[in-house]
Amino acid sequence: MKDDEKGTYLRVLVDREMLRYLLKRSDKNGESMSKYVGRLIRLDMASSPKDFSEKK
Amino acid sequence: MEMSSHEEWREIEEVKGVYSVSNLGRIRNNRTGMVLKPVKLPKGYTKVNLKINGKSINKQIHRLVAIAFIDNPENKAEVNHKNGVKDDNRVENLEWVTQEENLRHAYETGLVRHKDGRYSGYLYHLWTTRNSRGYTWCDEWQDFLVFREWCLGNGYSDGFYVVLKDSTKGYSPDNCYISKTIVHPSKKYDCHGELLDFKEITEKYGLTEGCIKYRLHKGMSLEEAVMTPKVKSKENNLRVRLSERHYKYILEKSQKANMTASAYVRELIDKDIQEQKAKS
Numbered sequence: 574m575k576d577d578e579k580g581t582y583l584r585v586l587v588d589r590e591m592l593r594y595l596l597k598r599s600d601k602n603g604e605s606m607s608k609y610v611g612r613l614i615r616l617d618m619a620s621s622p623k624d625f626s627e628k629k
Numbered sequence: 630m631e632m633s634s635h636e637e638w639r640e641i642e643e644v645k646g647v648y649s650v651s652n653l654g655r656i657r658n659n660r661t662g663m664v665l666k667p668v669k670l671p672k673g674y675t676k677v678n679l680k681i682n683g684k685s686i687n688k689q690i691h692r693l694v695a696i697a698f699i700d701n702p703e704n705k706a707e708v709n710h711k712n713g714v715k716d717d718n719r720v721e722n723l724e725w726v727t728q729e730e731n732l733r734h735a736y737e738t739g740l741v742r743h744k745d746g747r748y749s750g751y752l753y754h755l756w757t758t759r760n761s762r763g764y765t766w767c768d769e770w771q772d773f774l775v776f777r778e779w780c781l782g783n784g785y786s787d788g789f790y791v792v793l794k795d796s797t798k799g800y801s802p803d804n805c806y807i808s809k810t811i812v813h814p815s816k817k818y819d820c821h822g823e824l825l826d827f828k829e830i831t832e833k834y835g836l837t838e839g840c841i842k843y844r845l846h847k848g849m850s851l852e853e854a855v856m857t858p859k860v861k862s863k864e865n866n867l868r869v870r871l872s873e874r875h876y877k878y879i880l881e882k883s884q885k886a887n888m889t890a891s892a893y894v895r896e897l898i899d900k901d902i903q904e905q906k907a908k909s
Contacts, residue, residue, distance in 0.1 A: 585866075610869045
């Protein structure tokens with residue numbers, strides 16, 4: 574998602590261990606949490622039925 | 630107040646040659662050899678009246694003792710009575726402190742009294758929770774001021790603890806000592822009928838050292854501290870921004886899976902973590 578694009582915020586409840594992992598990961602790769610979750614969703618979409626697959 | 634046999638006199642610099650101060654907190658007129666009678670101030674401190682060139686000035690004794698006998702390299706502004714007794718002006722009971730250190734000492738040692746009659750600090754907390762901790766308290770220490778006086782007289786200061794010598798007996802002057810650490814690593818503790826050292830206790834009950842020490846500091850008995858279940862770590866709110874398309878996808882998928890959107894995303898993250906671990 575582009576920075577100027579409007580989006581919807583989602584609250585994800587994570588435990589302390591997961592949060593620590595995500596923060597460490599984001600520091601290491603320079604990828605924000607939103608981008609990371611977006612990437613995971615895209616991967617999930619790719620493995621889902623066609624009507625959800627990402628438009629190119 | 631215990632008086633040591635050796636009394637050392639030093640001249641008071643401000644009035645050199647006229648008055649001297651001793652390490653026991655007494656003031657003497659050098660010309661007459663008379664020891665001045667201290668006057669107790671409403672707040673508990675003591676002062677003396679010194680006469681210089683026909684003028685009289687009032688000086689607090691503890692400050693005179695500290696100036697004459699204690700080095701003050703950091704130029705601290707206030708003098709603290711270590712045992713909290715404000716007319717105990719022996720040099721070993723005094724120290725130079727900053728205003729902040731002085732206030733902290735007063736709060737921690739229960740010298741500050743609130744308007745509703747409560748005192749402050751660890752000692753008062755320990756004393757007020759005495760009936761709920763499973764230990765007996767001797768009759769003498771049913772009075773907080775007596776308990777506080779014993780602690781301060783036995784070296785209690787901020788960050789110290791009142792520790793039981795024998796954990797099968799209760800709180801009394803014979804069975805307690807003041808320590809910097811709440812537990813001793815080599816000492817055996819009676820924990821639910823077993824004599825274990827602190828490391829064995831942490832291993833047996835699956836708790837960290839910090840957790841047990843924190844619980845003891847909060848006033849729990851050792852048995853209570855090890856039996857209280859672990860508190861599940863609090864969950865944190867992670868706020869992620871998703872495109873409309875991704876958001877709709879998550880909502881739909883989570884409804885199909887009969888779970889919340891948050892749980893669905895958490896599952897995706899969890900799956901990724903497992904994959905990364907497997908790769909490494």
